[in-house]
Amino acid sequence: MFPTALSRKPPKQVSDPPKGPGAASAAPVFKQATLMSILSLQSLSLDYVEAGSRRKRRVLDNINLHIASDEFVVVIGRSGSGKTSLLNLAAGFTEPSEGRVLVDGREVDGPGADRAVVFQDDALYPWLTAAGNVAFPLKLRKVARAERQRRAEALLAKVGLDGSAHKNIWELSGGMRQRVGIARALASGPRFLLLDEPLGALDALTRSRMQKFLLDVWVESKTGALLITHSLDEALLLATRVVVLAPNPGRVVADIRTEFGRALLGGESVKDIKALSTFKSLHDELTALIHADEEEIAA
Ligand SMILES: Nc1ncnc2c1ncn2[C@@H]1O[C@H](COP(=O)(O)OP(=O)(O)OP(=O)(O)O)[C@@H](O)[C@H]1O
Ligand SMILES: [Mg+2]
Helix, strand or coil: CCCHHHCCCCCCCCCCCCCHHHHHCCCCCCCCCCCCCCCEEEEEEEECCCCCCCCEEEEEEEEEEEEEEEEEEEEEEEECCCHHHHHHHHHHHCCEEEEEEECCCCEECCCCEEEEEEHHHHHHHHCHHHHHHHHHHHHHHCCCCCHHHHHHHHHHHHHHCHHHCCCEEHHHCCHHHHHHHHHHHCCCCCCCEECCCCCCCCHHHHHHHHHHHHHHHHHHHEEEEEEECCCCCHHHHHHHHEEEEEEECEEEEEEEEEEEEHHCCCCCCCHHHHHHHHHHHHHHHHHHHHHCCCCHHHH
């Protein structure tokens, strides 16, 4: 059951794509999807077999989540609630025990170019330069060398790394590496970007800058986003929808629309947004929900 106090936002029209500073300056660097896409997780359940006992343990139970390509959906929940398992199912890395994953009504049975994944550990190829990493998926798709070089450099410029195309990976900071990873994920024009705690390893200031950066990229690329985070502030600042997973087994206990990301895109400061009474009350409600049964467990 969704708490009624959290369900107060009217549904946004999916035909009304987000506007923001990035949208106004869109250049044809990101391969933009022209039609609305929907990523659907339908009645998904996942069981893991426990090592040793061979008993099945239900990790995710009856997840129903539909993500449109103009949405920024953030999933939050306690450690072990199944967030990464959920993202792995959406990416097609793991097969569900029950239910289906669909993109635009077509069932997917594995990873695909329509869904790009970014993890906390950037997993860039250390033997390639920044541009080489971004160009790599284009090489796999047999894009001509000059064109992939051009697109890689343009993508790097879009993520603020104009001068770093020829740098080695070990010459880049953590935030720069994550931006290379995101540029690489976007290189083949996915419909959805799936991000598992992509900013988790960054210091507070870099993380804050990267949050705004992610929003700008989302607006400009018109790529639907599914982001996993432990940070409730981050969830509220970025999301058009916040989804809360409760653990044992992982299940959706709230799915709410939020507008703070749009305020951030519109130029409001993080400080002012966090000072809003609506932000504070939603933060309190979600904190209570995320930690609902913790005391019982600890007792
Ligand atoms: N490959 C696996 N085999 C068996 N159990 C697993 C496997 N992967 C995850 N689990 C279990 O499934 C549950 C959910 O794990 P998952 O990694 O999805 O949680 P999470 O919400 O992402 O946690 P965190 O916030 O710590 O990253 C945990 O209890 C975990 O131990
Ligand atoms: Mg995880």
